Amino acid sequence: MASQSVFEGWVARDESSVSGNMRWMSYEPKPFEETDIEIKVSHCGICASDLAHLRSGWKPADYPIVVGHEIVGHVVRVGSTVQDHKIGDRVGIGAQCKSCLRPDCAACSNEQEQHCKNEFVTTYDARFPDGNKAYGGFAKYWRGPGTFAFRIPDNIPSEVAAPMLCGGLTVYSPLVSNGAGPGKRVGVVGLGGLGHFAVLFAKALKCHKVVAISRSSSKRIDALKMGADEYIATAEEPDWPTKHANSLDLIISTISGAGFDMEKYLSLLDVNGTLIQVGAPEDPIPAFSAFSLLRENLKIGGSLIGSRKQAREMLDLASKADIKAWVEKRPMAEANEAVVDMGNGKARYRYVLVN
Incomplete structure (x- = not known):
């Protein structure tokens, strides 16, 4: 041509x-x-x-x-x-x-x-x-x-591969870079384009537990079909930060809207846990207390898309799984x-x- x-x-x-x-x-x-x-x-x-x-x-x-x-x-x-x-x-x-x-x-x-x-x-x-x-x-x-x-x-059909090249890689990279795999308990905040990939890849990486976290329960059935082991509807469970405290090792946050209450999500992490932000808000994330990190020796990070090596690894995993x-x-x-x-x-x- x-x-x-x-x-x-x-x-x-x-x-x-x-x-x-x-x-x-x-x-x-x-x-x-x-x-x-x-x-x-x-x-x-x-x-x-x-x-x-x-x-x-x-x-x-x-x-x-x-x-x-x-x-x-x-x-x-x-x-x-x-x-x-x-x-x-x-x-x-x-x-x-x-x-x-x-x-x-x-x-x-x-x-x-x-x-x-x-x-x-x-x-x-x-x-x-x-x-x-x-x-x-x-x-x-x-x-x-x-x-x-x-x-x-x-x-891999083309319509499946296409969204992996940004949406998939954006969550695959922080998952593998932060040790997602057997024994790890992973939470995914936001079940949109990025979040659904995070659930799919966390399961493919054989994480011990995958928890989908969204405002309402409207996506609960979908999340469980994707492989999530648990689902938290934050707008419908007033005590969710306490009920699920210290239950996760790694959180991938895909949300980019206003009102992200960092302290509540950090409460879900166990000692030495990590929260990685991949959603890119157009407004700043509200401030939070440093003690939210100090008490459990927590880490907060960010992740930008992924490397070429990780892209190839992701496509290989998607093919095999x-x-x-x-x-x-x-x-x-x-x-x-x-x-x-x-x-x-x-x-x-x-x-x-x-x-």
Whole structure:
């Protein structure tokens, strides 16, 4: 299939785009380099991050932008220096598409490319070192460095693989980095796109106990079907911090809304427990007492997506454990409607746009 010099996709021109005002139109991708590949997009997940960028929630967006960083498709063009991919391969692109990969970079040389300080480039709403824009996967094609493309195992359907490339990796990384596995008791705060992956991967990692934590009991049945051993509905159990105190070793918090009561969640951790925040609120998390940490020798941390090594390990685990994301396929033509539905909390638990 011939390479495209002009792409077509859903272009966001201002903050109103999050309300369903993206326009399908042509745009010019970055110039093709010999380190690049070009993908014909077949599937692209919708991430909460997409909504944040569309409305300039974290920072002013560099409009016009094309969002989408859970991309799966087939390679249609390969640069001469690319060694890992060939035309026809089914590959995926996640939230990061470039880092410096230099041996003198502390992050890249230690397989932590997501923390590169030199050439960290997100898959969209960003610029490459030469000033050209990075565009995402709400489109027919994607173009960018081949070093951040991942081969998709044959037994993982594209609509399942797509949301793993950001949503899945974002929770897989802190799980494995903090010892999730046999004997560990893991809590997952928030049962949305990220949270449902955290439950699925915690079970696949054979954690001793997995507890889903959400405001209401409306997702209890779903959580148990995903493999959760227990479920806590915080708005319906007034004494939940006391009733479940010291019952967990690790908490993965995926929520990004206001009103996160850190002290109550910390009370669930046993001695030497850890809470890792992966949800990215647009407002600060409310203050809490230092004694919440001191009394039980607790740790609080954060985690940004994951490394390329972890992405490959995650896809391998998903293949071997036959992990199935809970997704609803939507036509790419319905991207505006799907974005609005996502913002209204209707996804159960990830929308995937299909070309």
